[in-house]
Amino acid sequence: SHIIDVIECKTFEDLLATTQPLEEYLANAGCLRPLRRLEDKNLLVDDILMFQVLHRVRGPFERFRDGLRTLGVLDKIKGHPESFRPLLCWSPTMLTADLVDSLFTINLSPVGSNRRHAEEVGTQKLGTILAFATGANTVPPIGFFPQPSIEFLHQEQDTATPSKLPIANTCINCLKLPLHTSYRAFQENMDFALGNTHGFGMVKFLIVSHY
The missing domain is CATH 3.30.2410 (Hect, E3 ligase catalytic fold)
Structure with a gap:
């Protein structure tokens, strides 16, 4: 929502009013930069995206990578990426009658009624x-x-x-x-x-x- 608020700013005054309540968040994210014109919002959006997509998850990702090195799992993934793709990557599944049936639990009335x-x-x-x-x-x-x-x-x-x-x-x-x-x-x-x-x-x- 922070990114959308910044993108939707139409004037420089709107940009300043929008970012002022976000100063603590921007400082913690390392995205606090001086804003001198409306076009600076594009650089700010890039900084926020970089933090949300990369920097914020870098620590957990590196710990996950180190864990995969245990018993040589990471090397196996690198050597056979397609074999591990279904386990590690989500892909859309075609809906079938059996799949939809398995998603629902049928709650019937008491027997004999x-x-x-x-x-x-x-x-x-x-x-x-x-x-x-x-x-x-x-x-x-x-x-x-x-x-x-x-x-x-x-x-x-x-x-x-x-x-x-x-x-x-x-x-x-x-x-x-x-x-x-x-x-x-x-x-x-x-x-x-x-x-x-x-x-x-x-x-x-x-x-x-x-x-």
Whole structure:
């Protein structure tokens, strides 16, 4: 905030009024310099940045460096910087459904209550979705082979209208999802498909009858 206050000064008088309450901070930071004109604010900002970014953290950084020298860790970092980069440097991570799911804790109502029943309606559909895609409403002891997968239904050039309903290929455990412009339309079509498909032979009939 000190830097922003100095940068936003429009006149030399504003600069003096802004820096006067900061004299103790500037003195401790080694940034106290005589100001003779408005343009001197740029030099002052450079001094403050140098203190905040380098000088203020130099001591802790040097102690950290000395600690890394223990057992030759610093030499290993210098010799293999890319291997240590994920451990020492932050990098943006692409959000995934699993990552977002791990960030939240679900707080459900007491077991047996009406609220709990309403809250678990979504989880009760998971078995139905799994059965729709694979033919099994629970995970088999040996798992699935092939691994269940999801694809998306796009409008083909030789098709007049894209499918509004999901399609499953249980032979390869593949669930093909339609693309909708709203979540409500997607949910309604998913609920219709899951509620009216009760076997392997029903998928094609369901799609034809829906249209």
